[in-house]
Amino acid sequence: MEAQTCSATSCGSTTTCADSQVDNGEIPALIANAPVDMLARIAETYGTPTYAYDVRRVQAQIDGLRAHLPSEIDLLYSLKANPSLGLCGVIADGGLGADVASAGELQTALKAGFAPERIFSNGPYKSPETIALMRSAPRTILSIDSVSELEKLIALGLSNRAVLRLRPDYPSTASCGIGQDSRFGIGFDELEQCREILASSDFSVVGFHVFSGSQMTDSAAVIQHLRNALDLSLRAAEVLNIEPEILNLGGGFGVPYGATDRELDLVPIGQELRNIVDRVKPTRVVIELGRYIVAQCGWYLTSVVGLQSRGGRQAAVVDGGVHHRSEICSLGMFARGLPPITLGRTNADPTPTDILGCLCLPHDVLVESTRLTGLAVGDALAFPNGGAYSLSASPLSFLSHPLPVEVLFDGATVGLIRPRQTVEALLHGQSCIRNFGRPDATNDSDTSTTQLAAE
Ligand SMILES: Cc1ncc(COP(=O)(O)O)c(C=O)c1O
Numbered sequence: 001m002e003a004q005t006c007s008a009t010s011c012g013s014t015t016t017c018a019d020s021q022v023d024n025g026e027i028p029a030l031i032a033n034a035p036v037d038m039l040a041r042i043a044e045t046y047g048t049p050t051y052a053y054d055v056r057r058v059q060a061q062i063d064g065l066r067a068h069l070p071s072e073i074d075l076l077y078s079l080k081a082n083p084s085l086g087l088c089g090v091i092a093d094g095g096l097g098a099d100v101a102s103a104g105e106l107q108t109a110l111k112a113g114f115a116p117e118r119i120f121s122n123g124p125y126k127s128p129e130t131i132a133l134m135r136s137a138p139r140t141i142l143s144i145d146s147v148s149e150l151e152k153l154i155a156l157g158l159s160n161r162a163v164l165r166l167r168p169d170y171p172s173t174a175s176c177g178i179g180q181d182s183r184f185g186i187g188f189d190e191l192e193q194c195r196e197i198l199a200s201s202d203f204s205v206v207g208f209h210v211f212s213g214s215q216m217t218d219s220a221a222v223i224q225h226l227r228n229a230l231d232l233s234l235r236a237a238e239v240l241n242i243e244p245e246i247l248n249l250g251g252g253f254g255v256p257y258g259a260t261d262r263e264l265d266l267v268p269i270g271q272e273l274r275n276i277v278d279r280v281k282p283t284r285v286v287i288e289l290g291r292y293i294v295a296q297c298g299w300y301l302t303s304v305v306g307l308q309s310r311g312g313r314q315a316a317v318v319d320g321g322v323h324h325r326s327e328i329c330s331l332g333m334f335a336r337g338l339p340p341i342t343l344g345r346t347n348a349d350p351t352p353t354d355i356l357g358c359l360c361l362p363h364d365v366l367v368e369s370t371r372l373t374g375l376a377v378g379d380a381l382a383f384p385n386g387g388a389y390s391l392s393a394s395p396l397s398f399l400s401h402p403l404p405v406e407v408l409f410d411g412a413t414v415g416l417i418r419p420r421q422t423v424e425a426l427l428h429g430q431s432c433i434r435n436f437g438r439p440d441a442t443n444d445s446d447t448s449t450t451q452l453a454a455e
Contacts (some may be wrong), residue, residue, distance in 0.1 A: 003295065008232055028259050028338055030296055030384050032425065039299055040343040043380040047420065048303040049404040052382075053087050056410050057297035062094045065289075068266035070451025072277045074286040075300020076120060076248075076274055077158040079105040081388040082298070084406055086417025088112035091293065103129035106140070114138045120248065120288070122165060124184065126153070134160050143248070144211040147190050147197070148174040154203045163207040164194060166236055170228040172254050173221050184211070188232070193238040198240070207283070208233040209244030215254040215291060215331070223272045225252060230276055245285045249276070252293035257385055258336040264292070291388040295339055298387025300325050301343075302355075302366075304379045308326045313333035316375045321357020321364045323398050327389035339370035340381040347373050355381065359399050363375065400426055 010020040035054060042052045043388040065075060079088060081106050090110045092098070096119025098109040109119050110133070121134060134140055136159065143164040144150050153162070167185035172178055185192060198205055209227035216222050224326035237244050252263055277285050280286075302320035309315055328334050342353065349373035355366035366383065396403060402421035407414050433449065435441045443449065 007138045039382045041453045043301045044403045048301045050301040052299045052404045053408050054297045055408050061293050067330040069269035070274045070277045077286040078288050078290030080306050082294045083108050106133045161206045163209045165209040168212040172213040173216035195240050207244035209248040211250035213252045216252045217254040217264050219268045248286035251287045251289045253289050255295045294387035300383040301385035313352045317356045319360045325396040334365050336383045338384045343380040362392040
């Protein structure tokens with residue numbers, strides 16, 4: 001694997017990465033208002049690596065949405081952004097519904113306390129476990145991804161209400177776009193076939209679901225996607241000859257990751273959604289958001305365990321890495337994300353620094369050419385924007401490092417929601433079969449070997 005270097009291509013900018021982080025004259029609000037003392041106490045008490053989620057920030061995001069979007073909007077939390085049970089519980093308590101994409105996420109959503117009638121189960125594959133859970137929670141709603149899935153679910157006799165996920169027939173301008181060339185959803189030209197299938201069954205399709213991309217920080221782009229999703233859904237309703245009860249128009253609301261990124265302006269989006277709600281009344285309009293709700297609440301805490309140099313810059317090795325935080329790399333955040341905070345130190349006289357993870361992997365780089373004061377072994381670092389697509393979106397098993405701790409915190413209280421995994425726990429459920437295939441084979445666990453019939 002190739003080491004990645006900080007370049008205009010990776011940053012999407014012609015300035016150097018260090019310039020874009022510090023020379024714009026402003027300290028980003030997330031860094032300026034960081035709960036530094038609390039994070040330092042968490043690192044000290046629970047050790048590192050640790051994910052610390054600021055519940056106040058989750059609440060602030062939800063409150064901001066509530067203040068700007070019409071009250072009729074049904075807001076869902078997309079668990080794929082962070083399915084940690086403790087965090088999901090906070091969001092369920094905040095009154096949101098849930099968007100889930102697997103049996104594990106569905107089970108988490110039910111356990112976290114999301115109301116079943118506000119849980120939407122989507123994704124290209126509903127496993128037998130998902131189907132069984134949906135049968136036991138018949139008020140949950142299915143989002144059907146393909147014509148073949150529609151046929152399969154009708155044949156299975158599920159009584160849950162369903163929406164059809166539609167493939168956008170318009171281009172997506174989102175950072176992580178899902179447009180006409182997407183693999184997800186039913187194409188507009190396949191709807192006639194759906195109509196025929198539905199005509200010969202009593203299966204109930206009550207609306208549509210469109211998701212056309214993630215991480216949009218420009219409100220005009222979000223509005224255009226909402227309009228396109230509505231237009232597509234209304235055209236689909238005509239083909240199916242239904243009055244939709246539910247329209248899930250996606251979302252894709254983004255957050256600022258780089259120092260020069262701006263917060264999404266919710267005011268015009270709220271106005272647009274007001275128009276949409278009024279236009280389709282009494283249809284239930286649904287928005288599903290992951291990143292917007294949790295990205296900024298998360299702080300990834302690591303400690304410096306070694307000092308090095310890389311590309312002529314000072315570099316520190318930490319006890320974490322991209323096995324816990326791969327998201328920053330998929331958006332190029334290692335090059336343009338906000339710098340970490342060195343807990344317990346002021347950032348005086350900073351020099352360009354790389355923070356390297358502890359994996360035997362060249363691209364295990366958490367941040368590159370960021371400006372930090374000379375680091376020492378034992379310093380704890382807090383990386384911002386770690387709440388979404390971090391822990392659960394990372395190659396956790398690579399190199400068999402135990403899972404980090406996860407905690408919730410507010411102004412004064414810390415709650416442990418995932419204790420540090422032990423090395424022994426990594427082996428849980430695995431077995432070693434000595435002399436495999438020989439008559440004297442022995443199995444060190446109670447699982448047994450099975451003789452399968454020869455072909
Ligand atoms: C179908 C669907 N819904 C919701 C989301 C959540 O997106 P975001 O985290 O950008 O809000 C995604 C993300 O890929 C998705 O694929």
